[in-house]
Amino acid sequence: QKEVEQDPGPLSVPEGAIVSLNCTYSNSAFQYFMWYRQYSRKGPELLMYTYSSGNKEDGRFTAQVDKSSKYISLFIRDSQPSDSATYLCAAFGAGGTSYGKLTFGQGTILTVHP
Amino acid sequence: EADIYQTPRYLVIGTGKKITLECSQTMGHDKMYWYQQDPGMELHLIHYSYGVNSTEKGDLSSESTVSRIRTEHFPLTLESARPSHTSQYLCASSAGQGIRFNEQFFGPGTRLTVL
Numbered sequence: 408q409k410e411v412e413q414d415p416g417p418l419s420v421p422e423g424a425i426v427s428l429n430c431t432y433s434n435s436a437f438q439y440f441m442w443y444r445q446y447s448r449k450g451p452e453l454l455m456y457t458y459s460s461g462n463k464e465d466g467r468f469t470a471q472v473d474k475s476s477k478y479i480s481l482f483i484r485d486s487q488p489s490d491s492a493t494y495l496c497a498a499f500g501a502g503g504t505s506y507g508k509l510t511f512g513q514g515t516i517l518t519v520h521p
Numbered sequence: 522e523a524d525i526y527q528t529p530r531y532l533v534i535g536t537g538k539k540i541t542l543e544c545s546q547t548m549g550h551d552k553m554y555w556y557q558q559d560p561g562m563e564l565h566l567i568h569y570s571y572g573v574n575s576t577e578k579g580d581l582s583s584e585s586t587v588s589r590i591r592t593e594h595f596p597l598t599l600e601s602a603r604p605s606h607t608s609q610y611l612c613a614s615s616a617g618q619g620i621r622f623n624e625q626f627f628g629p630g631t632r633l634t635v636l
Contacts, residue, residue, distance in 0.1 A: 415561060439623055450525075450611050450627030451564075495564070499623045508580070509625060511564040 410434045411498055413512030422521050426483040430496035430512045433477065437498035437510070440472050442481045445493045445514070454494075455481065486519045493517070524548055527612050527628035534602055535636050542597045542631045544612030553595040554625065556611040557581060564611065570595060571617070602635045609633070 413430045420426055428442075439458055443451035455470035457463045463470045471480040479496050496512040524547040534540055546553065551572045556564040556579075566579030570589040584606070585599050595614075599606055609632050613625040 409563075411563075413563075441624070443627075448630075448632075450527075450613075450629050452627065453624055456624060508566055508569065509623065513561070513563045516561075 408433055409513075410437075410510045411496060411512040413496055413515055415513045415515060417516040417518065419518045419520065420486055422486060422488060422519055424486050424519070426481075426486050426490070426517060426519075428481040428483075428494050428496070428515050428517070430479040431477055432479065432498050432510075434498070434500060434510070435477075436500035439499040440470070440479050441497045441499070441509070442468075442470055443495040443497060443511075445495060447492075451495055486517075488519050488521055491518045525612060525614055525626050525628040527610075527631050529631060530629060531632050531634075533634045533636065536601075536603055538602050540599050540602055540633070542610055542612075542633070544595045544597070544628055545593050546595075546612075546614040546626070546628075547593060548614060548616070548626070549592065550614035550616050550626075551592065552615045552617045553589065554613040554615075555579070555585075555587060555595070555597050556613065557583065558609045558611055558630075568597065602633075604635045607633060607635050 411432045442455040444454045445451040460474045467484045469482040493514040495514045497509045528543045553570045555568040558564045565581035567583040568587040570576045611630045612628040615625045
């Protein structure tokens with residue numbers, strides 16, 4: 408079983424839609440959770456960073472972590488064509504064998520069409 | 522924008538050739554990483570380093586080797602390239618301290634094709 412599972416999509420939505428991207432994880436040692444955005448032929452860039460459970464909002468983006476169900480979500484409001492990219496969830500453990508290393512999900516390909 | 526550079530961006534090479542993928546960062550980060558990413562697949566960690574003269578193998582077995590002689594430089598070498606090495610190689614670095622100590626900054630990647 409992969410430590411971080413992510414629905415690869417692809418996901419295609421009209422401009423202005425609310426997008427929900429989801430991941431599940433299995434390693435209880437994970438404490439830090441991130442969402443990276445990767446445009447075509449570019450390296451990933453950090454979009455959202457959360458610690459433990461709860462919500463974090465940044466403009467049109469909201470990251471949500473539910474440690475009880477080991478579920479990570481990213482919501483995009485008022486989606487724009489410029490949001491079209493691959494979104495990768497990642498988790499990081501502060502101890503044990505996962506220390507110092509990010510574990511990535513497979514990535515979800517999102518297309519927002521005008 | 523993160524100051525981490527990779528060269529070449531694209532490389533097409535024949536089987537059996539020795540290649541070195543370059544990665545440099547100007548942020549003074551101690552930690553550096555190499556990932557392999559195939560289309561539609563997750564990033565797999567193949568090497569990492571926590572500082573000068575420190576290198577470790579990652580979760581995905583790789584025939585490549587790395588060195589860390591200078592803080593800013595983390596090259597990856599394949600002694601004899603094979604078609605199975607065709608992939609995208611991403612380099613990253615992180616500060617290893619501070620509030621977001623595990624935030625990794627990525628380079629643009631090298632897309633390697635071995636014929």
